[in-house]
Amino acid sequence: MISEHSKPFNKQEILNSIWASLWKYFGLKEASRVGLWMVDINFLEGFGIIKCSHHTKEIVISALTLITEISGNKIVFSPIKTSGTIRSIQITKNLLLDKNKKNIKDIQIMKIS
Amino acid sequence: MSYFESRLRVNINNFNEIERKLCFCKLLGIQNVIVELENNGKKIQPDLKKRIEEITNINVKYRTNLIPKNLESLIKKLKGIGQSSNIIVVESADKKIQIQAAKDSRVDVISFSGQIALKTIFPGVISLTKQNQSFIEFSLASIMVKNKSLQSKNLRNLYRGVQLANNLKANYIISGNFDDLYSIRHPRALISVCHTLLGISLLQAKNCFSKNVVSLLNRVQMRQDRNFIESGVKLINRGEKES
Numbered sequence: 001m002i003s004e005h006s007k008p009f010n011k012q013e014i015l016n017s018i019w020a021s022l023w024k025y026f027g028l029k030e031a032s033r034v035g036l037w038m039v040d041i042n043f044l045e046g047f048g049i050i051k052c053s054h055h056t057k058e059i060v061i062s063a064l065t066l067i068t069e070i071s072g073n074k075i076v077f078s079p080i081k082t083s084g085t086i087r088s089i090q091i092t093k094n095l096l097l098d099k100n101k102k103n104i105k106d107i108q109i110m111k112i113s
Numbered sequence: 114m115s116y117f118e119s120r121l122r123v124n125i126n127n128f129n130e131i132e133r134k135l136c137f138c139k140l141l142g143i144q145n146v147i148v149e150l151e152n153n154g155k156k157i158q159p160d161l162k163k164r165i166e167e168i169t170n171i172n173v174k175y176r177t178n179l180i181p182k183n184l185e186s187l188i189k190k191l192k193g194i195g196q197s198s199n200i201i202v203v204e205s206a207d208k209k210i211q212i213q214a215a216k217d218s219r220v221d222v223i224s225f226s227g228q229i230a231l232k233t234i235f236p237g238v239i240s241l242t243k244q245n246q247s248f249i250e251f252s253l254a255s256i257m258v259k260n261k262s263l264q265s266k267n268l269r270n271l272y273r274g275v276q277l278a279n280n281l282k283a284n285y286i287i288s289g290n291f292d293d294l295y296s297i298r299h300p301r302a303l304i305s306v307c308h309t310l311l312g313i314s315l316l317q318a319k320n321c322f323s324k325n326v327v328s329l330l331n332r333v334q335m336r337q338d339r340n341f342i343e344s345g346v347k348l349i350n351r352g353e354k355e356s
Contacts, residue, residue: 002137002140002141002295004295025309025310026309058305058308058309058315059305059309061301061302061305062302062305062306062308062309062310064302065298065302065303065305065306066257066306068257068259068295068296074293074295075295076141076295076297076298078141078142078298078299078302079299079301079302079305080142
């Protein structure tokens with residue numbers, strides 16, 4: 001999740017925009033098959049985990065891709081990984097978090113030196 | 114195989130913009146980008162490509178877009194371009210220019226990115242590109258506009274064009290061609306859009322962003338090779354083994 005301004009969003013705003021995009025591009029029939037669930041969202045690190053039916057995976061990715069802004073703030077939802085289990089997604093999430101922390105540490109070391 | 118963003122337009126006079134766009138691509142996880150250097154008639158500095166490649170570790174390739182006004186202008190613009198290492202793209206709404214470009218072996222891609230050009234696509238040009246093993250290009254930027262009626266109109270035109278190319282088994286690639294920084298999307302996300310909204314199979318959509326682009330780059334390499342005559346015909350020296 002990459003946004004233009006650092007203005008904080010809330011979970012409901014994001015869910016509403018995903019549903020709006022699903023409705024706009026795929027209509028009631030497809031939206032009813034999705035079974036959308038926001039498992040986790042981290043506004044600080046800028047990523048989240050979305051659970052949906054595997055039959056509608058491509059539809060959800062499309063809907064996320066076609067979201068361009070939320071309440072006037074430009075935003076990009078970019079898929080990082082899809083998986084059949086939440087467990088493996090959590091592993092990827094932890095790896096990403098560690099990588100981010102390491103990057104921040106490296107930057108701090110560079111600044112000190 | 115990793116995916117390509119086949120058209121990233123940058124202004125050569127604004128290096129900060131180039132830097133920002135490439136860093137944004139890196140942030141999105143895009144690994145391969147084909148950059149279109151918009152020079153507005155100005156000469157490109159020789160070290161510019163080197164400077165661009167030093168920004169990030171993204172694999173950067175280049176393309177040259179030709180927008181001829183008439184046939185004479187196309188012929189003039191194509192003079193001496195055959196040895197260029199860039200992908201040569203011709204973009205025009207004129208059918209005569211499209212046919213001439215599709216016949217010319219120096220032209221790698223006939224672009225139908227613009228809405229006016231997209232409306233003029235016809236089976237003849239597709240057939241010629243197939244014969245010449247060149248490619249057709251579609252862009253998704255037009256369906257990311259705010260205006261709803263315009264968006265649905267653009268989607269309809271794009272759907273029609275892509276379906277025509279798909280039914281005629283054309284060689285085609287799909288690019289993002291996004292102007293705004295925050296409109297740029299990862300090719301994998303665009304594959305989903307193509308599959309769900311443009312009605313092409315997931316495999317075909319993936320090919321449009323990876324396999325077909327690799328074939329296009331191979332074509333460019335072959336074009337530069339003087340010993341390469343046509344597909345399957347290459348001059349080799351006595352005793353030299355084919356690589």
